[in-house]
Amino acid sequence: DTAVSQTPKYLVTQMGNDKSIKCEQNLGHDTMYWYKQDSKKFLKIMFSYNNKELIINETVPNRFSPKSPDKAHLNLHINSLELGDSAVYFCASSRGGPMLPQYFGPGTRLLVL
């Protein structure tokens, strides 16, 4: 059973398009995250939701909009894709509270042409 799953695994699209990435966790966690890993493998948090409420919103262009329909799902919609958006996007989840492990999904590899 996959704990944190993401779809799609690969996404190749043209500049200017709008795309969505979906994430689901079956761990019963109430906190979910989106991270971006760039070509140098640097990992940076983008957003975090706790019980469907946005609690972390890093300096991310407003073309990126997360949506959490329920505790088990956190989707990421990206408008007007740019070349610099090419990266691997990871979803993660944890139980609420600090100092608890975050469980990462397998990643979505986005390539903007």
Place this chain on the structure above:
Amino acid sequence: QQQVKQSPQSLIVQKGGIPIINCAYENTAFDYFPWYQQFPGKGPALLIAIRPDVSEKKEGRFTISFNKSAKQFSLHIMDSQPGDSATYFCAASMEETSGSRLTFGEGTQLTVNP
């Protein structure tokens, strides 16, 4: 501003060697320091974590050493194996109302040769 600095960027050791990866942080409010392991094509996975009230933590072949006064911590891998070849990330976070904002180091690509 990079709040967690990690070195070296890459590391090659022979099987049985003891690779050491170092991290330094700036924000004294950080109070949780995990290490994540990432294999190619996979998401990061928690390896081991430490709080600043202890100076060392061991789990199997992996040990974290923590120096609070120097604001540094390191990962040691005893008796390293080719299967340990991966990218290792140190991270830091602080207590927040809910959730945990992990700030990652730049990563170290470890290669263990047979």
